[in-house]
Amino acid sequence: xxxxxxxxxEDITILFRGRQGPVTALPPTTxxxxxxxxxxxxxxxxxxxxxLLNAIAGFLVPASGTIRLDGAPVTGxxxxxxxxxxxxxxxxxxxxxxxxRFALRRxxxxxxEEIARARAALAEVGLGAHERKFPQQLSGGMRQRVAIARxxxxxxxxxxxxxxxxxxxxxxxxxxQELMLEVWARHSATVLFVTHDVDEALLLADRVYLMSAGPGxxxxxxxxxxxRPRSLTQDxxxxxxxxxxxxxxxxxxxxxxxxxxxxxxxxCPERSQP
Amino acid sequence: MAVNETLSPALRLLHxxxxxxxxxxxxxxxxxxxxxxGAAQLVPEAIFPAxxxxxxxxREMWEGGTLAQDLGVSxxxxxxxxxxxxxxxxxxxxxxxxxxxxxxxxGPLLMLLRPIPAIxxxxxxxxxxxxxxxxxxxxxxYTVFLTVWFNTHHGVEYVPETYLRAARALGASRRREFLxxxxxxxxxxxxxxxxxxxxxAFLSLVAAELSGASSGLGFRLQEARQYLRTxxxxxxxxxxxxxxxxxDLIVGRIGRRIVHWQQG
Ligand SMILES: Nc1ncnc2c1ncn2[C@@H]1O[C@H](COP(=O)(O)OP(=O)(O)OP(=O)(O)O)[C@@H](O)[C@H]1O
Ligand SMILES: [Mg+2]
Numbered sequence: 001x002x003x004x005x006x007x008x009x010e011d012i013t014i015l016f017r018g019r020q021g022p023v024t025a026l027p028p029t030t031x032x033x034x035x036x037x038x039x040x041x042x043x044x045x046x047x048x049x050x051x052l053l054n055a056i057a058g059f060l061v062p063a064s065g066t067i068r069l070d071g072a073p074v075t076g077x078x079x080x081x082x083x084x085x086x087x088x089x090x091x092x093x094x095x096x097x098x099x100x101r102f103a104l105r106r107x108x109x110x111x112x113e114e115i116a117r118a119r120a121a122l123a124e125v126g127l128g129a130h131e132r133k134f135p136q137q138l139s140g141g142m143r144q145r146v147a148i149a150r151x152x153x154x155x156x157x158x159x160x161x162x163x164x165x166x167x168x169x170x171x172x173x174x175x176x177q178e179l180m181l182e183v184w185a186r187h188s189a190t191v192l193f194v195t196h197d198v199d200e201a202l203l204l205a206d207r208v209y210l211m212s213a214g215p216g217x218x219x220x221x222x223x224x225x226x227x228r229p230r231s232l233t234q235d236x237x238x239x240x241x242x243x244x245x246x247x248x249x250x251x252x253x254x255x256x257x258x259x260x261x262x263x264x265x266x267x268c269p270e271r272s273q274p
Numbered sequence: 275m276a277v278n279e280t281l282s283p284a285l286r287l288l289h290x291x292x293x294x295x296x297x298x299x300x301x302x303x304x305x306x307x308x309x310x311x312g313a314a315q316l317v318p319e320a321i322f323p324a325x326x327x328x329x330x331x332x333r334e335m336w337e338g339g340t341l342a343q344d345l346g347v348s349x350x351x352x353x354x355x356x357x358x359x360x361x362x363x364x365x366x367x368x369x370x371x372x373x374x375x376x377x378x379x380x381g382p383l384l385m386l387l388r389p390i391p392a393i394x395x396x397x398x399x400x401x402x403x404x405x406x407x408x409x410x411x412x413x414x415x416y417t418v419f420l421t422v423w424f425n426t427h428h429g430v431e432y433v434p435e436t437y438l439r440a441a442r443a444l445g446a447s448r449r450r451e452f453l454x455x456x457x458x459x460x461x462x463x464x465x466x467x468x469x470x471x472x473x474x475a476f477l478s479l480v481a482a483e484l485s486g487a488s489s490g491l492g493f494r495l496q497e498a499r500q501y502l503r504t505x506x507x508x509x510x511x512x513x514x515x516x517x518x519x520x521x522d523l524i525v526g527r528i529g530r531r532i533v534h535w536q537q538g
Pocket of ligand 2: 049050051162
């Protein structure tokens with residue numbers, strides 16, 4: 001038996017019902033996420049990244065194949081697999097503290113201890129002073145911090161993130177990425193992180209998978225051993241080379257195009273904007 | 275305020291009417307128009323009484339003691355009917371909005387019952403409950419029930435999927451998902467239903483009292499018609515309008531406080 005958080009995606013296919021029969025959202029895909037690993041997934045819009053996350057989370061049933069968490073098949077949503085969505089999904093009727101307490105409720109703690117732990121979780125993401133505020137009273141970055149605190153409070157073994165920082169401005173995003181790494185280092189969960197931002201993947205992940213256009217297959221896999229925190233400007237060499245390669249694969253140029261300027265983000269025009 | 279000083283008087287009037295003073299100003303204008311019409315005696319008093327005649331008729335009923343009594347009786351009926359209808363409507367809406375079998379069974383029925391106006395129920399209510407209080411409570415309660423049911427059902431059925439997913443991924447039990455996610459997420463719709471229910475309670479109250487009652491504002495309206503007391507009819511109608519608007523205002527205010535997270 002390995003450490004908890006061993007996620008095996010075994011040959012799963014995801015279909016959706018279309019007007020003319022089933023539509024493949026994800027062709028047979030196999031992926032192993034080692035306990036405590038941090039994996040990023042990059043791919044063009046519509047290639048099936050969100051569908052894959054939804055299947056792992058137990059929100060949709062794959063047409064074939066199995067997903068196993070520590071050997072047991074995933075049959076539906078559970079607190080063992082946490083999620084952070086792009087649009088926060090905080091409960092607007094609860095305060096920041098109430099949102100975190102919601103995640104703690106399953107532990108059946110005494111009230112005072114539950115509140116104390118919720119406060120600690122908010123303090124950890126730097127929101128100690130805002131516990132009484134409702135989500136609508138917080139900025140986008142603060143809301144996402146509440147979401148991070150809430151999700152980690154539930155102590156999930158696997159954490160799925162679907163473009164969690166895509167709606168934030170570049171500067172806030174950098175701060176959130178650092179925070180994410182800090183919190184993750186303390187709580188250790190197996191992370192699968194979907195992003196359109198190649199730099200984000202390179203700064204955070206210890207493994208990056210690249211998917212082809214939809215229905216997407218895993219077409220490349222990069223292992224990043226560089227210690228964190230990383231910087232793309234200083235210790236850049238190897239990371240920059242990988243970035244060039246990923247960008248070239250995401251945006252194939254008809255001519256032998258020169259490499260792109262650094263700092264570019266792999267955006268797709270049809271991607272839905274917040 | 276500095277802005278106001280630079281505005282022309284006409285613009286200032288518009289500015290005022292856009293704010294809190296708006297409704298008051300509108301009423302004042304309508305009232306002046308009404309008073310001018312009354313003073314000019316263009317229309318016979320028996321058809322369209324002047325404001326002061328209506329005021330006198332209202333005072334007369336108040337001093338005779340019937341107005342307070344009618345008001346009490348009518349408000350009591352509306353409140354009882356509303357309480358029954360609203361609680362039943364919320365309870366059933368929570369069930370049909372969430373339980374597929376019940377939705378399938380009762381959904382079409384709801385579509386069929388909704389267009390039936392309250393007045394059309396009065397004969398049935400009298401057959402079932404006689405001309406006593408029961409039939410009034412039934413008519414009011416039923417109309418309130420239907421609209422609260424419909425709105426609750428709708429609100430519960432369309433709870434955003436992201437909330438449900440977040441709750442499940444956070445390990446919420448079915449019970450907690452219902453109480454801490456579905457109910458609050460549907461609360462804006464439920465409260466909208468209650469607000470509509472208040473308005474309908476007054477509508478159906480008068481419908482119920484117009485036939486087979488011996489007290490209440492609706493009965494008094496009918497009585498005034500028999501004696502051709504148009505001034506009294508006007509006074510009672512204005513009273514009904516005033517109470518209805520006040521009740522709506524109160525429920526709206528309370529509602530906004532409860533669902534404080536809902537903007538706009
Ligand atoms: N509920 C659904 N019903 C039908 N088709 C769907 C549904 N959800 C997704 N799809 C289809 O499945 C495919 C993959 O969608 P998915 O949302 O997983 O893509 P994605 O990689 O997350 O894209 P993006 O980067 O834009 O978020 C798309 O072709 C999409 O149209
Ligand atoms: Mg997606």
